[in-house]
Amino acid sequence: MKILLDECVPWPLHKLLKDCACESVPQKGWNGMKNGELLNLAEGHYDLFLTADQNIPYQQNLAGRRISVLQLSTNNLRRLIRAEQEIQAAIANMQPGKFHSLAIP
Numbered sequence: 001m002k003i004l005l006d007e008c009v010p011w012p013l014h015k016l017l018k019d020c021a022c023e024s025v026p027q028k029g030w031n032g033m034k035n036g037e038l039l040n041l042a043e044g045h046y047d048l049f050l051t052a053d054q055n056i057p058y059q060q061n062l063a064g065r066r067i068s069v070l071q072l073s074t075n076n077l078r079r080l081i082r083a084e085q086e087i088q089a090a091i092a093n094m095q096p097g098k099f100h101s102l103a104i105p
Contacts, residue, residue: 001091004042007031010041010077013050016084017091035060043067048094050085057099068094071101 003017007025013024025031030038034043035056042049048068052075056062062069070090072080080087081102090102 001048003048003050003091004028004036004038004046006049006053008052008074008075009050009079010075012077013080014089016087018082022093038065039065039069047053047096048083048091051092056097057101062099066099069072069099071099073103075099076104 001020001023003020005011005014005022005024009024011024020045025033025038030041033041034081035051035053039060043066046067048070050070050072052072054071056069056071072087074080081095086102086104094100
């Protein structure tokens with residue numbers, strides 16, 4: 001699975017996603033872009049957009065998209081590392097074009 005990590009997601013998280021090909025928004029040079037633009041650019045190149053932006057479902061019309069969006073409730077790396085299994089399970093269960101919000105304890 002090809003995953004694009006939003007700029008608000010800590011890059012070290014990619015180490016937990018061993019079976020995935022990850023790139024980040026900064027690596028692509030897409031810093032500062034609005035989420036709608038990012039999703040348009042990412043669609044067709046990535047399977048999943050991973051973000052911690054809590055506003056994305058309210059600011060973007062996600063219906064009809066081919067790219068899946070997984071929203072994490074935090075970008076705190078320690079909490080994300082502790083939730084490794086939950087994150088991996090959520091990614092494995094993502095369906096194309098779907099949105100899912102994952103609460104990280």
